[in-house]
Amino acid sequence: MRIGYGWDSHEFKPGIPLVIGGITLPHDKGLGGHSDGDVLLHAITDALLGAIAGPDIGSLFPPSDPQWRGADSAVFLAEALKRVAADGYELVNLDSTLILAAPKIGPHAATIRQHVAELCGIPEDCVGIKAKTPEGIDTDNAAIAHVTVLLARR
Secondary structure, eight states, X not given: OEEEEXXXXXXXXXXXXXXXXXXXXXXXXXXXXXXXXXXXXXXXXXXXXXXXXXXXXXXXXXXXXXXXXXXXXXXXHHHHHHHHHHTTEEEEEEEEEEXXXXXOSGGGHHHHHHHHHHHHTSOGGXXXXXXXXXXXXXXXXXXXXXXXXXXXXX
């Protein structure tokens, strides 16, 4: 068995869609990033890569490479899952915590959970999606994601 941990953060910016877990959420700002800024999929990708002692997301998909500008973060996740399988492992479950002031994730958590489970090829009851507000830590203009994954030998 292997455990991996990943985290990501991006600042809110006007004029771009907000994408979390591969789902576009209604909000007046999106997350700035070289790709689509999906903090959750980025953190999952890094957790998977970390669990197999692989390179991090920035090494595989460098922000300096123009081909990743605006890219769907599901591409990054798919590559990480491919590497996990090539190393003889499979994803058992993942747990995540999103930290952001707005929008509220609760109304969207089930949809995000379902989509992440689908992208990862695991049952929905193996995906944890939690959200917290950043009370007192002065990060109201950013979204942060923490993810832990468990892998087992295939």
